[in-house]
Amino acid sequence: MPNRKPCAALAILAVGAALGALPGAAPSWAQVRTDLVVGMALEPPHLDPTAGAAAAIKEVTYANLYEPLTRIDAEGNVVPGLARSWTVSDDGLTYRFTLRPGVRFHDGTACDSADVKFSLDRARAADSVNAQKAYFAPIASVETPDPATVVVTLSRPDGLFLFHMASGDAAIVAPESAAANKQKPVGTGPFKFERWVAGDRVVLVRNPDYDGPKPALERVSFRFISDPAAQVAALKAGDVDAFTLFSTYEALPEFRNDPKFTVTVGTTEGETILSTNNARKPFDDVRVRRAMAHAIDRPTLIEGVLYGNGVAIGSHFPPHRAGYVDLTGMYPYDPKKARALLAEAGYPDGFETTLRLPPPPYARRGGELIAAMLAEVGIRARTEPMEWAAWLEKVFKGKDYDLTMIAHTEPLDIDVYGRADYYFNYGNDRFKAVEEELNRSQDPARRNALYGEQQRILAEDAVNGFLFMLPSITVQNAKLAGMWVNRPIQANDVTGVSWK
């Protein structure tokens, strides 16, 4: 969690170290497999997590190839990464990281405080192309008193700093190899890059020189299969051993009934919402937005889109995180009330609008269902499928839309509602005031209370249609152990995976 005190983080450090030792306990008889093929829907455009937002980059490299200073474990906790420990000054402005000794990059060069300084300075430089440059904005200076110590001074307190430094975007890279990382990634992780058969797979092999616990697997291939039918076939034919973030939900009963497979359903950070252009008529009227909230039958939507594998939300916050407030009861499904609210707002006969849908299956399928639900109360929404690049340009950047449906997958991203030019076109001074207090506050209890307040403000304003959390579904060979069930960060951390 981002709001942990240093002492709590150290306690987790101890647990993390103990857990980290587990893979070494793999059975030692001869026939145990040491290779793994993981299926993913999308291929990464390149393999440098510090220069791209594509989730697939991190899903191949995070924790496997590269290590940040801190890292996120399977349960979403901030645990030691390259830094084995750290302290935070009382004013929350100075972070002192102690690095693991004797760490080497995959090319044999030493990894010390100079590399950390290089990586952080590169991410916050004027010409930085880091997709999460904002994570590094609070940094005022990075100093290296000795090779094992990094002192980061912030210009303002940031309750999420350790959490952000654990993201793939904050991976520590070397000045000698950083420029070539897109094609030949060089990190410090327990696996190193072997080859990339473009269009097909990326292969990693165990790093024999890794200073920490060695993974049980010797070779891991990530295969990229975008076609839903091909994903199912690849699993059934045994071409892939596990498929993560599996979204061909209709095929799940088949796999659940087959003893060769295990299906796990976990959480992600993906709040799936009906984004609403709050600046456009008639959506600038809170009564219209509340009417829409009453018109959407979430359980039916979750059944229809995710085949029941999802949890409803009432605001922009994941139920599995501390600080969550259950607001799903604020706008119960009530078409009559929705119609009354519309009439009150001056639309007794409803209105016509457009619902722009990006490519993910949950959006295309969910959009059709939502359009049908809105039609019940008189809102005639025309669905318009869009390609991803076009959606980003027109809807997200251009804010040219009425309604759209999308999952916001960045962890703890409720702060986007405080951004002036975000595509919701939403502004609420009360929300911003809470956000400012959050940034100053280090106390977990206070922070959670503030998160609760933000959730309530968003639900009262019915800023967007809050729908459901996207599930993290993994279909895997039943003999596989140690795959992550939840997806607290974009990652396929296979360092703890082994065959039974």
Add this chain to the structure above:
Amino acid sequence: MLAFLLRRLLTLLLTAWLATVAVFAVLEAVPGDPALVMLGVNAQPDTLAALRAQMGLDRPLAERYLRWTGGLLRGDLGVSLTYARPVADLVAERLVVTLPLALLSLALSTAAAIPLGLLAAARRGRGGDWAVLGFTQLGVAMPSFWIAILLILLFSVTLGWFPAGGFPGWEAGAGPALKALLLPAVALAVPEAAILARVTRTAILDTLGEDHVRTARAKGVGRTAVLLRHALPNALLPVATVLGLQLSFLVAGAVVVENVFTLPGLGRLLYQAIGQRDLIVVQGVVVLLAVFVVVVNALVDIACAAVDPRPRAEG
């Protein structure tokens, strides 16, 4: 003949140039910014500007076009915006999948279609003819991607004879590589074979009605000999023309089939590049495909002209 060749060469250059202009214009008009695709929803304006400058997208349209075509003339296809690798390398490593796939399916479809067409023509109006016509009707109606899924279900999932997709690479040996290409090639070949078989049948029936064939029959040449020695060679002309056209369709069909079988071919490269708005890759691949289609069509025309002087005289 020389004037004819020159004319073809001119058409080729003109088509290639038109393709560059069309691709450039279309990608410019379609919404989507490669930098935004790369940096996603949390990108800050200054980061986007930095990346756009790095990609050279901050330069004026005309300058970008001229720089790219200038490189093209020197044989340089540019560097991919997303993969950060030379387009020529990307294309080369994909061609070793797509080209064998197209050729294999071409060979399969020809090998199936010509005997089937012959059989149907020989048995016109009888059982064999109806069987072939029925098959071709079905083959034309079934899209390649659907055949692909059926083949995967039968041969990969149920029987386990072939991988369900993916490509081991030629370095894994010709055996495994061809094995990975066989099902996709069959999926591509079935609709092509269906069309080709119909063309062959019609062409043979046409030639069977011609004077020289009737003369041969009258001289007492046997039915089979007439079919193979007199009707077939003449019928091959329209078949070859259609075959040339088919090759272009094969490359287009490969885009879909490569996705179903997750083969790292040119089609998939193009498909992904369009999604990522990797203009440099899209331009390079489309121009290469355009040149390929024009060259194949020109070769077919030249071959036909060599056999049959009529097009030359008319053209």
